Amino acid sequence: MGKKDSKMKCPECGSTRIIEDPHRGELLCGRCGYILEMKVDFSQDWREFDQRLSAEKRRAGAPLTYTKPDMGLSTKVGKASEIEKIQKRRGVYKRIEKWQSRIYTALERNLKLSTAELRRAASILSLPKSVEEEAGKIYRSAASKGLVRGRSMESVVAGSIYAACRICGVPRTLEEIGKAFPSLDKKDIGKTYRFVCRELGIRILPTSPVDYINRFAAELKLSQRTVSKALEILDKATKREITSGRGPMGVAAATLYVASLICGEKRTQREVADVAGVTEVTIRNRYKELIEKLNLEEEIKKSKEKIAQ
């Protein structure tokens, strides 16, 4: 993490302490954790030392993209009637043209619609371009394997986005994805997600609570101090295997709740639960385990006394 230039200001709390997290490529506020932007390096990824090297390394054309139905690549065979000079071969071109349209109609028509849907959802969720690309890639493989058949196109798009978020290390909850797809219910998205991952052989790595802490904390407007405390607690908890087998969102929520108590920035269980998309009961269960196994009782008592003063 390094300091960023001082001109930048956090739109959330006005702090000018903007820090950079190079692993995630995020710029975030050092005070409240608000994420200002996801940085992507658009600069040239090679250097040119002489004529020969520059000719070798340079790549022509627009970059491939999964956010266009044809990846920005397709060419079209002209209509036979337009190619007057080669009248003789007219029959051949007619056939080629026919095949082109046949291939186009099946998969491409679907991709046209789904790409529009993907873009719409990505903009609602304000996903970084890289995640959108990943989602497009996943959808494309799913579609070409015929996995969309029997499922709604939307649910597969939603599942692809959910998977892409996790792969890129910026997981969203199913609720959040669901908000961008009002017509779908949460369970269908999860189901489709699992199905697509299984069929495509995408390894589903369980998400870590760490991935959620920053985002949840920002929504709860917790200070950086509390976030650090939460991460510290989480680290201890992980080492003692309190977190294994537990839902990562519940763990993240409980950790933040405890940290908020200790740092005197109390949030109610309800508030934390809503942000994390779990119930108060789950927070209570995790919370109990944390306190028991990490002996946090005294620390909470201390901070309570402090507040009472």
Place this chain on the structure above:
DNA sequence: AAGACGAAAGTGGTTGA
């Protein structure tokens, strides 16, 4: 009155025979 607590019953997914 709001928040925290915990018991009990229900849900959906995983696992192993």
Place this chain on the structure above:
DNA sequence: TCAACAACTTTCGTCTT
């Protein structure tokens, strides 16, 4: 394919602040 199982949810009554 079915039952057992763990995690989580929903609901609700009770205690605490």
